[in-house]
Amino acid sequence: MLFSRVLLGCMSVFCMVAGLVTMPNLIHAQNTENPYRVQRSHTSEPQDMLSRLRLLAETGDGDACYTLGAKYINGDGLPQDYNKGVQWLKLAAEKNNAFAQFDLARVYLVGFGEFKKNKKTAYFWANLAAAHDTLSPRELDKAMKLRNLVEDELTEDEVNSTQSAATDWLERHKANMP
Structure with missing residues (x-):
């Protein structure tokens, strides 16, 4: 009986943060402005649409x-490929895509595919996502909660150095700002 209560208590805590770190259904774009918005379907997309999407991605379109x-x-x-997916997310994040930055923070918070858990890197990307004024209030709230969750697990020096790195990154990437 005691074991059941402890297990239920642990599950409750897990469920409170599950919305921030659930895997493998990592990605679900909510950006209604994004013309390439992800909509999970049960059928394969026509190859010409995927070809056009890939061509746009290869030319540097962040969305x-x-x-x-x-x-x-x-x-x-x-075909499902976590490592390729995260590589494309990194490219999008470098183009200052807030959704990619948020999802990369989640990737590094828990570790995913070949990308090992790294709280400083998670905090870096969460800081950048939380700095966006392009996110809806709900999405911004999620980004801030994720940033705060990770911040609580870092030392003061780690927080300060990562915030400084995020500020430097923003200065270098002003051209990619929406």
Whole structure:
């Protein structure tokens, strides 16, 4: 009986943060402005649409990179490949895509595929996602909660150095700001 209560208590705590770190359904774009918005389907997408998406992603379109990464991670129209998906998310994050930055923070918070758990890297990407004014209030709240969750697990020096790195990153990437 005691074991059951302890187990239920642990499950409750887990469920409170599960919305921030649930895997493998990592990606679910909510950006209604994104013309490449991810919509999980049970059928394969026509190859010409995927080809166009890949071409846009390869030319550096941040939204296309994000969507292609999401499709690889979710196995939506493409063979599921977490590592390729995260690589595309990284490219999108470098283009200052807030959704990719948020999802990368989640990837590094728990470790995913070949990408090992790294709380400083998770905090870095969560800081950048939380700095966006392009997110809806709900999405911004999620990004801030994730940032605060990770911050609580870092030392003061780690927090300060990571915040400084995020500030430097923002200065270098001003050209990619929406």
